[in-house]
Amino acid sequence: MRKFFYIAVVVFLLGNCIGFAQDKKELVLIPKDSVAIKKTTINPLAPAKAAFYSAVFPGMGQAYNKKYWKLPLVYGALGTTIYFYISNNKKYHQYRDAYKRRLEGYYDDNYSYLDDSRLIYAQKFYQNNRDLSALLTALFYVLNIVDANVDAHLMQFNVNDNLTIKPDFYNNDFTKKQELGICLRLKL
Template sequence: MKNLILYILIIIPFFAFAQEEKTDSIIVATEEIVQVTNSVIQDSASIDHLTFRNPMRAALYSAVLPGMGQIYNKKWWKAPLVWGVLGVGAGFVIYYNNLYKEARGYYLDKLYGTPISELGIANLTKEQLATIQDDRKRTRDYAIALTALGYMLNILDATVDAHLYGINKDPDLSFQPIIIQNLNTTELALGLGVSYKF
């Protein structure tokens, strides 16, 4: 019996000190926040702000004045392309709008019985003039839609360029157009070749 009590007295201290020490969860959470904050500060310190472009600013510049987002991203050669596309689009809109107004005037003159001085148009019926008017209006609307699409693509291009501005370009990866010959028919076709150097 003495041995049993002795064994119990020897073993109990091992179980008594095996309890986990409780820690304050607020202190642990605060220490984790401090560690995360320090790592974020170190990461932001490693960013080269001279090569960083803000995508929101580039989109705003392109929305206010088309081509300015491309200049902000230092893609100078894209700005004249944007101006050309939007200028040609605006020119087509104005041209087709004038044709539509002219056709509408002829249609209204024919509808109200006003004499038309143009020889080729004076012989047309009301239905034919209405068809010509609708065709000119549709063409004008297509020109407006395509010009608006060019404007939206200008903003999208500036935003994407700003996102990709600081990314290093890998000189070992390249895309090249290639000409592929069909062995059976000896016809040539244009393809895209991808090469990667190790």
């Protein structure tokens, strides 16, 4: 009983030390020319947290970033590629088993209308499609993580009226016509 008590105390103390060591540091940006002081807090760990959430459970990083409209895209891409992987893997095994039975001398399978070369071709076809589906699944999984990370970075990007680029119509004094230009506004 005493041993359990000592272990509990040590775990409690270590847990508190680790908890204090991982406090968030917040960066505060204060505009110089503002009359009212506005504090904008930036969480530097938000991109890493979003990427971690997406790595553990796909789509969770997008939910963390509050981009809920991306969830159907993530699940649609991953679900479609996983479906095709399973389907092609099933077909591959069916043709492979039929070919193995042909080599053993049995012709009582569902593919009796195909010769051996067609069975081999079907095996290779479905194997290539299965491998491509696995590659696309991995690609969409990594893309999900990268999207969550980049989106969390861009959420912290400073976008306000003091920093804008927009198209602008202006009157040309020489030709007396309106022309299209780009207005770049940078207030410091």
